[in-house]
Amino acid sequence: xxxxxxxxxxxxxxxxxxxxxxxxxxxxxxxxxxxxxxxxxxxxxxxxxxxxxxxxxxxxxxxxxxxxxxxxxxxxxxxxxxxxxxxxxxxxxxxxxxxxxxxxxxxxxxxxxxxxxxxxxxxxxxxxxxxxxx
Amino acid sequence: xxxxxxxxxxxxxxxxxxxxxxxxxxxxxxxxxxxxxxxxxxxxxxxxxxxxxxxxxxxxxxxxxxxxxxxxxxxxxxxxxxxxxxxxxxxxxxxxxxxxxxxxxxxxxxxxxxx
Numbered sequence: 001x002x003x004x005x006x007x008x009x010x011x012x013x014x015x016x017x018x019x020x021x022x023x024x025x026x027x028x029x030x031x032x033x034x035x036x037x038x039x040x041x042x043x044x045x046x047x048x049x050x051x052x053x054x055x056x057x058x059x060x061x062x063x064x065x066x067x068x069x070x071x072x073x074x075x076x077x078x079x080x081x082x083x084x085x086x087x088x089x090x091x092x093x094x095x096x097x098x099x100x101x102x103x104x105x106x107x108x109x110x111x112x113x114x115x116x117x118x119x120x121x122x123x124x125x126x127x128x129x130x131x132x133x134x
Numbered sequence: 135x136x137x138x139x140x141x142x143x144x145x146x147x148x149x150x151x152x153x154x155x156x157x158x159x160x161x162x163x164x165x166x167x168x169x170x171x172x173x174x175x176x177x178x179x180x181x182x183x184x185x186x187x188x189x190x191x192x193x194x195x196x197x198x199x200x201x202x203x204x205x206x207x208x209x210x211x212x213x214x215x216x217x218x219x220x221x222x223x224x225x226x227x228x229x230x231x232x233x234x235x236x237x238x239x240x241x242x243x244x245x246x247x248x249x
Contacts, residue, residue: 013159017135020191038225045193049158104194108229 004069011052011081012060016045019066023077030070031134040132043112044077046105047128055083055126074114074133082125088118135191136160139167146180146249147212149242153188156196164196168203172210179212183245187218192226204236213237215245 007022009015020041027037048064056062065080091106109116109130119127137160138153148171156164171182182203186192200216207214215237219227227233239245 013157016157016159017155017191035221035225038222039229042191042193042222042226042229045157049193049195052158104197104230108194108226111229 002069002071004067006068007066008063009066010060011056011062011064011083013049013052016048019048019064020045022066023068026068026070027075030075032075032132036132039108039112040075040077043108044079044130046108047079047130050105051079051081051083051126051128054086055081057084059083074131077130077132079128079130080125085120085126086118088120091118137163137189139163141167141171144183144246146246147175147182148179149183149185151185151188153190155191156189156199157191157193158195161193161195161199165199165202168199168206172206175210175212177210179210181213181215181249182207183215183217183242185217185242186223187220189220189223192223194226194230196223197226197230197232200236201232213249215239217242217245 005022005026007019009018023041023044024037027040028034032040051064052058052060062081062083067078069076113130113132115129115131117129119129135155137156140151142149142151150167150171152164154160184200204214217239218241219238
């Protein structure tokens with residue numbers, strides 16, 4: 001049976017823990033190991049941080065929408081915002097041999113999830129869909 | 135969620151104990167605490183030990199803070215030693231493939247050895 005949990009939080013970093021707190025038990029309940037669940041939570045949290053930093057350019061008064069769908073054998077997380085659309089062709093993880101602060105979020109998303117898809121076809125904002133199979 | 139930061143002066147330098155979540159919301163607090171340590175440190179500071187056993191969550195901003203601290207320690211000729219990484223911290227280090235970049239110790243006694 002497919003189940004979906006939806007949540008909307010302000011685009012302030014202090015609410016990231018709300019997303020983490022909601023996501024972790026859902027992922028564990030979907031049958032992922034605790035380690036996988038922690039990694040999924042980390043990657044989603046990084047995606048939300050990127051929305052705050054880049055889509056909303058630090059505007060904490062906006063909204064981040066989260067939808068977590070538990071489907072047979074996989075979990076689908078969709079994040080939506082109404083901010084600045086990314087240039088998808090320019091999104092790439094930085095080289096890990098560069099020991100410097102920053103730029104790891106995209107790497108974490110690509111490493112943890114089987115697929116990372118940006119949909120910028122709406123009039124405003126982006127839907128980022130992250131899929132992980134067991 | 136907040137992060138609790140405790141600083142302790144020891145003979146070779148300082149111990150910083152972190153408890154809670156180190157994320158986009160709190161990593162600035164950690165960075166400020168580290169900056170304060172560098173201000174207080176005597177020229178002969180040998181090491182900064184960071185106890186991560188009580189860290190419930192760490193994201194890439196926490197990693198970025200630790201990379202900055204490591205670079206500052208290197209400039210001062212001091213060692214940065216990370217101690218007792220909690221499972222969530224180990225996860226983020228593994229994903230960032232940074233475990234070999236830092237000096238990581240299982241216990242505080244191990245980290246203090248040889249300083």
